[in-house]
Amino acid sequence: MRNFIFQNATTVYFGQGCVKEYLSSLIKPYTTVLLAYGGGSIKRNGVYEEITGILQAAGKNFVEFPGIMANPTYKKVQEGAKLAREKEVDLILAVGGGAVMDCSKAVSLAARYDGDIWEDFWARPGVIEGEPLPLGVIVTVAGTGSECNGGAVITNEEKKVKTGRDYPKLNPRFALMDPTYTYSVPVKQMVSGGFDILSHIMETYFSEPNEDNVSDDIMEALMKSVIRNLRAAIQNPRDYTARSNLMWDSTMGENRVIKMGKQCDFQCHNMEHQLGAYTDCNHGCGLAVLHPVYYRHIYRYGLPKFVRFAENVWGIPRKGKTDEELALAGVEALADFIKEIGLPATLQELGVTDPAGLREIADSCGISAGSYKKMTHEEILSIFQECFAGKEPSI
Numbered sequence: 195m196r197n198f199i200f201q202n203a204t205t206v207y208f209g210q211g212c213v214k215e216y217l218s219s220l221i222k223p224y225t226t227v228l229l230a231y232g233g234g235s236i237k238r239n240g241v242y243e244e245i246t247g248i249l250q251a252a253g254k255n256f257v258e259f260p261g262i263m264a265n266p267t268y269k270k271v272q273e274g275a276k277l278a279r280e281k282e283v284d285l286i287l288a289v290g291g292g293a294v295m296d297c298s299k300a301v302s303l304a305a306r307y308d309g310d311i312w313e314d315f316w317a318r319p320g321v322i323e324g325e326p327l328p329l330g331v332i333v334t335v336a337g338t339g340s341e342c343n344g345g346a347v348i349t350n351e352e353k354k355v356k357t358g359r360d361y362p363k364l365n366p367r368f369a370l371m372d373p374t375y376t377y378s379v380p381v382k383q384m385v386s387g388g389f390d391i392l393s394h395i396m397e398t399y400f401s402e403p404n405e406d407n408v409s410d411d412i413m414e415a416l417m418k419s420v421i422r423n424l425r426a427a428i429q430n431p432r433d434y435t436a437r438s439n440l441m442w443d444s445t446m447g448e449n450r451v452i453k454m455g456k457q458c459d460f461q462c463h464n465m466e467h468q469l470g471a472y473t474d475c476n477h478g479c480g481l482a483v484l485h486p487v488y489y490r491h492i493y494r495y496g497l498p499k500f501v502r503f504a505e506n507v508w509g510i511p512r513k514g515k516t517d518e519e520l521a522l523a524g525v526e527a528l529a530d531f532i533k534e535i536g537l538p539a540t541l542q543e544l545g546v547t548d549p550a551g552l553r554e555i556a557d558s559c560g561i562s563a564g565s566y567k568k569m570t571h572e573e574i575l576s577i578f579q580e581c582f583a584g585k586e587p588s589i
Contacts, residue, residue, distance in 0.1 A: 195455030224285035239378035266297035275304035292338025299346040302326040337387025339448025341369035356471035373438040386478030394447040461562035482537035486529035496566035540584035
């Protein structure tokens, strides 16, 4: 394994009833709370009443910061930072999924930074020397794993750039994770989030090193868990075992544990982020469209790992197959699973109607240094075009 330093500062409180049990003590040191959330679903499912009731019973002032969108914008970050400064907030409490948590992390930095956080920390990697505003999260959607890292993906709508950075100082102080809070999430959103979990793991798995390592072994177990529990949760959205497993799969995928000693790829995320910047498409759905096509382009360059994927994750027997045939069978098993769980297979299904715009999006994509095959903008364009047409390239 490669050398690494592991750090994770977030304390997790996991399980049914954890919000009622722990939130009041966790907010004790703070006076004014910025309550950040999304489109209002927490007001329909009872989560809002429960949380505000705890805040009121604890005698806390709280300021609401609603309306965080699925692809949070830098403009929204600036709005939150301004509100936090004006109201002298000393804790941000983010209630929601990845978008709410990511936006709140950026707000926590912007509220205590005099410069332009986009230029200094997102346009390029920076070093956070000051102390961001303390942040706690209550997770209502399993998917991004944002609850246990300092990662925040933000869209600069003016520049048409969607990108993320992971700064340990942006890790939430605490994460409350009650799987029952995910029950009311629409099935399509649950499935999209579930595929995002799988994508995070695959983006790390399909990268160097290929020699025996602990991270790859963990990831194979996690991928099988996501596949098994996503199927179970689709059959019964209130299956507590499936929902709790998916919630912890999500955290394990992005709490840095499986990335230790790995180079990581994330080329699919680079491509999907730019699709999102230009089209505002759903993140998990965009990844579902891209992954099989991307893997058909690169599987020969990481053949041993793709063979392992086919055998150890999908259980495909060799039965006289060559390594290439077995590896490709694993990629096609992934494509079949995407179809099985009802996610889109083409860009047109995502609402992309004009293939002429794909070149500009392709040219804006970052190139991953961790890919088994170094991408070019021309090959990214080819991938987009294949995703648009829904046709498999000749292999």
